Amino acid sequence: MRAARFDWPALMQAGMRGLxxxxxxxxxxxxxxxxxxxxxxxxxxxxxxxxLEALMADFPDAPKDTKDE
Structure with a gap:
């Protein structure tokens, strides 16, 4: 799999000319x-x-042990 390449000339133009x-x-x-x-x-x-509620339902926190040891 090949990593995506940046269009440096376009980014430089947007940053230096545009901004x-x-x-x-x-x-x-x-x-x-x-x-x-x-x-x-x-x-x-x-x-x-x-x-957020959907994420919490899909990935619940593990119950915490409330006993004193």
Whole structure:
């Protein structure tokens, strides 16, 4: 399986031209920070109560032993 490649020219253009970043500022960013600045995750909704309840039902915490030993 081959890892996904970044389109560096497009990312550099978006960061330096679109966001006005200097090269040093662009290269200092993590991919997550650049993604946040570009707004590429704006369409992903946060986890809501129903989703949390479904996760809790699928992956319950192990019961805790309440006896004093």
């Amino acid at each position: 006005g970043l200097r090269p040093a500022e662009f290269w200092a960013l993590t991919p997550a920070e650049l993604e946040l600045m570009l707004g590429t995750r704006a369409g992903i909704a946060p986890l809501r109560r129903g989703g």
